[in-house]
Amino acid sequence: MHNRAMPDIKLYSYGGCPFARRTRMTLAEKDIDYELIEIDLRNRPANFKEISPYGKVPVLFHNGNRLYESAIINEYLDEVYPEPPLMPDDPLQKAQTRIWMNYCDTQFSNASWQFMQAGDNEEKLAAARATLRECFLFIEHEGMRQLSDGPYWLGDTFSMLDIQFATFFSRYMSEPGASEIPTECTRLKTWLNLMAGHDSFLKSAA
Ligand SMILES: N[C@@H](CCC(=O)N[C@@H](CS)C(=O)NCC(=O)O)C(=O)O
Known part of the structure; x- marks a missing residue:
């Protein structure tokens, strides 16, 4: 149990997706709490394209701002939550x-x-x-x-x-x-x- 405010992060994810798992792994590495929304890609919600412009997971909302593309989401998280750093400085x-x-x-x-x-x-x-x-x-x-x-x-x-x-x-x-x-x-x-x-x-x- 963490004694801290939960950051405003929502992750649209799918359990079996290796791209989405990368973002779950980045969040776990940094010990960041977030809301996980599981999308069943075989039976996706009708409005999914409104959430995800490419119709794919992962999609992450941070303070209401939408991010997609796993590598880009992860580099963003690394800059906003720098500990432990995941990209080299050099x-x-x-x-x-x-x-x-x-x-x-x-x-x-x-x-x-x-x-x-x-x-x-x-x-x-x-x-x-x-x-x-x-x-x-x-x-x-x-x-x-x-x-x-x-x-x-x-x-x-x-x-x-x-x-x-x-x-x-x-x-x-x-x-x-x-x-x-x-x-x-x-x-x-x-x-x-x-x-x-x-x-x-x-x-x-x-
Ligand atoms: N380049 C994207 C790829 C994401 C991706 O392809 N996700 C798959 C699941 S593993 C997906 O959502 N597919 C649904 C579809 O293409 O309709 C990323 O790195 O986030």
């Missing part, structure tokens, strides 16, 4: 963080979507698995190992990059038949184990 590190956040939302997101859409089509599944394998190797060698020695993406300090990828890996790996992470991705595997026990990751689960 301009170069900040740019690198955004490059990899973007990689997650383009390359990795597309590859895992391709896998989820393949259904029982063996040819499509094999193609998606091959693309995902390339992603995992790229993340290991061009991402994590270049940025730091770990255990988090940026080193000793947990950051927005950990949030960005954690919910996506979790969503992908919960898919039946999801492929194993290649053995050589030792840095990635260590990080996945670390995330599995991370407090805000657990608190943000549906």
Whole structure:
């Protein structure tokens, strides 16, 4: 029980959505209280487009101001509620963080979507698995190992990059038949184990 006024924050979310979970994870990381409004995306309210211009979750209202797009919402929250900081101060590190956040939302997101859409089509599944394998190797060698020695993406300090990828890996790996992470991705595997026990990751689960 917190002895403090609840901030004026409403989050429109969906339990199974990895984008919305990122915002739940950011709020948990900063220990911010908020009102959670669960939207059933398979049976969405008729007025949902009035709430969410793209018809998607997450959407966050802060003091009546509407924000959408998970990465943008999260950077906003990080500026308004700076403790603990989730974006690095250093301009170069900040740019690198955004490059990899973007990689997650383009390359990795597309590859895992391709896998989820393949259904029982063996040819499509094999193609998606091959693309995902390339992603995992790229993340290991061009991402994590270049940025730091770990255990988090940026080193000793947990950051927005950990949030960005954690919910996506979790969503992908919960898919039946999801492929194993290649053995050589030792840095990635260590990080996945670390995330599995991370407090805000657990608190943000549906
Ligand atoms: N780029 C958006 C993507 C959000 C998104 O695609 N959310 C999905 C659920 S995981 C959604 O609301 N889909 C509903 C739809 O597209 O109709 C973000 O980062 O917030």
